[in-house]
Amino acid sequence: MKSFKYVLLGGGTASGYAAREFVQRGVEPGQLCIITSEAVVAYERPALSKGFLLADKPARLPGFHTCVGKGWERQTPEWYAEHGIEYMTSTRVVSADIAGKKLVLDSGEEVGYEKLIVATGARPATLRELGVPGAELEGIHYVREVAEAQALYDAIADCKARSARAVVIGAGYIGMEVAAALAGNGLAVTMVFPGGMLMERLLPPEAASFYEEYYKERGVEVMWGQRGAGFEGEEGRLEAVLLQDGRRIEAGMAVVGIGARVNKELFEGQLDMAKGGIEVDGRLRTSNPDVYAIGDVAAFPLVGYGGQLQRQEHVTNARLSAAHAVSAIMAPEETGDYEYLPFFYSRFFALSWQFYGTNKGKSVMFGDKGAAKFGMYWLAEGRVVGAFLEGGSAEEFGWIKAVALRRPEAPATEERLAAKGLAFAAAVAAQEA
Ligand SMILES: Cc1cc2nc3c(=O)[nH]c(=O)nc-3n(C[C@H](O)[C@H](O)[C@H](O)COP(=O)(O)OP(=O)(O)OC[C@H]3O[C@@H](n4cnc5c(N)ncnc54)[C@H](O)[C@@H]3O)c2cc1C
Structure with missing residues (x-):
């Protein structure tokens, strides 16, 4: 049986960022193995429904391997080889033995680990599984x-x-x-x-x-x-x-x-589950001390939201939780609890928006829909707890992020908040600086 100090199960976005963090923290050649059922090494998944489908100059691999989404080095298969990382592509893990600290591959081979990071993400919910007639047709x-x-x-x-x-x-x-x-x-x-x-x-x-x-x-x-x-x-x-x-x-x-189904079945009955995924603590550690979970599959305590367990199917969480778990494994003394601010973005046609915080509570709209530049604040218990902005600049998106982070007191009336609009966020961000 092959055995590694660290095994990353899954070769998606979180896995790519975890590999980067391992390298940054000095993982030695031969210590890390990555296993994925995909035929290629980790890439920035959000590109698949955006740049990949463009009529003109569509994005193609190797152009969008991680970690280009953060403007960092593009990790091609050569990058993994140069750092002595064993990358098993087109390899499915068919069972996991947490007590025995090993994974079984579709070839029948076994891979042992000291520490395992589960980054198996999710898969699309299908109409076939819902029994919709004709759902198996080509096309x-x-x-x-x-x-x-x-x-x-x-x-x-x-x-x-x-x-x-x-x-x-x-x-x-x-x-x-x-x-x-x-x-x-x-x-x-x-x-x-x-x-x-x-x-x-x-x-x-x-x-x-x-x-x-x-x-x-x-x-x-x-x-x-x-x-x-x-x-x-x-x-x-x-x-x-x-x-x-x-x-x-x-x-x-x-x-x-x-919607999506979380790939957690390998661990059911072996690890604690929550919120449709694998439960982890603030260090992304599961109910077994040698197993961590990151990205879409992990249900983690949301600091600042009463420590409620939440899963986040978003790329920013994939990237940040990956780095945090590796830090918790390799530098436990300098790693605290994972603090994540819920964030989501999307782009379609010429539009582009970002959202931070929570959309629970009373909503207040501001801006000009006619000019495709408008936003939304959400209020709860006298505070502004979430913010959305369509058509903002990088600086303006930074302002609404500051609002969700600080959760400032809301102005006396909703009308006043609406009239202030982005200026409210700008003022909050200025106080932060
Ligand atoms: C088309 C698309 C567009 C998106 N756009 C956005 C966006 O605009 N903004 C945003 O915030 N988020 C977006 N997301 C969500 C984001 O991509 C995910 O949150 C992120 O990819 C999660 O990373 P992950 O590593 O946890 O899972 P994944 O990236 O899904 O990776 C999981 C990996 O595990 C592998 N795997 C699973 N089970 C096994 C097994 N048994 N054996 C071996 N390998 C296995 C899979 O093959 C896959 O490679 C988008 C997602 C999709 C699908």
Whole structure:
């Protein structure tokens, strides 16, 4: 059995940033092994629904291997080899033996560890598992891994050649980004989702309506209050999407973004679970002292939010939790609790927004929707606890981040806060400096 001091299970975004931190902290050649079922080494996953799908000069590997998302060195396969890191690609771990401190690979081989970091992320929830008729047809796409994004990209070209429509099912960030990319590629696009408004999990209707109008103006057909109830095809290939209300949309392709399932099954019954993932403490350590979990799979205590356990399926958490876990392993005396400020961003068409903190509480909108520059504050117990901004500059995004970090007292009235708008955040940031 091969054995390593450190094993990183999963080769996604968190894994790439963990590898960087190991190297920064002086891991020795031969001490670290990374195992991933993907055929390539770690990359910046958010690129798959953005730059990867662009009509013009799409992003391709090796261009977006980690850690270019932070402007740091691009870790190609050669980088891992140079640092003496053993990287097993196209290798699935099929079982884990926590008591015996070993993993079993799909080849039947075993890999032992002293410390294990679980970075298995998540996979798309599928309509097939929900039993939707026709969900197995060719032409129905999901996007999580680079191979899937490539298949989607090829399908776009095929649809274009056949002048066929694309249907996007789901209006979370994947649905929003993919629909924009498909429209940007010149396809006719219909979005179908069960809610009443795009982005309604994040934004209240007065802000969310902006996005619906924006998409419609760019030719995207928006069908809310609808689920993909079934698919029709011929010779195994998608021909139409069927809606709940009986309508039928002819389609050359469909892209499904209806949420994710956490890859935690290997550890069920062996590690404590919480919030649909693996429970960790402030040092990203699981219920077993030699096993850590990072990224999407980890349910960690959110400092500043009463230590509530939360999972965050966001790239910033993947990067920061990775570095924190490695620091906790290699420099325990200088590592405190993981302090994370919930953050999310997205880009579609010419739009770009950021969100910090929490969207629980009363919302107050500010700015100018007509100029595509507006924002939102959330108030709870007299404090501003979250902030969203569309169309901000880097400096302005920094201001709203300062608001969510400091949670300042709210002005006396909501009207006053709305009138102050971004100036309120600027003042908070100035106090921070
Ligand atoms: C298309 C897309 C766009 C996104 N855009 C944004 C965005 O704009 N902003 C944002 O904040 N977040 C975004 N995210 C979310 C972000 O990418 C994730 O939060 C991040 O990738 C999580 O990193 P991770 O390493 O925990 O998991 P992942 O990056 O998913 O990596 C998990 C890895 O583990 C491997 N693995 C799993 N099980 C096994 C096994 N048994 N054996 C071997 N290998 C295994 C997988 O193959 C994969 O390589 C996006 C996600 C997707 C899919």
